[in-house]
Amino acid sequence: MDRKNKRLLLLIVSCSVAGVVLGGTSSWAESTMCLKATEVTSECLTQDPISKTIQGMSTGLLAGAGAAFGAAWQLRNEE
Template sequence: MGRKNQRFLLLVLLCSATGVIVGGTASWAESNQCMQANVVTDQCLKQSPIARTIEGMATGLVAGAGAAISVDWQHKREG
């Protein structure tokens, strides 16, 4: 495996991991904020905080990987 492929895989891995952390944290915080509101909506009660956090983590994973691929593609177009 070439050096460029290793860099690309490392970029995708790091961006995906960052996306998982940010997405999970944001979803968990939103869940807690929703439950602590003065008026708890039906939307808050339909989905568990853990399921919402996992959904946020999955979204972050896809967003991070997409960002890494886009950055790599843009870098290849410019150079």
């Protein structure tokens, strides 16, 4: 692997990890706030917080990887 490919891989991995962390944290906080609300809705009671967090993490993974590919594409076109 040459240096350029290693940098691209590092960019994709770091953006994906950041997306997973942010997506999971925001989903977990949203489900916690939903349960602590003054009026709890039926939608809030039927959602599993763990599956909601995993869904947020997977969305963050895709968003982070997409952002990394977009940034790499932009830098490649500027050269």
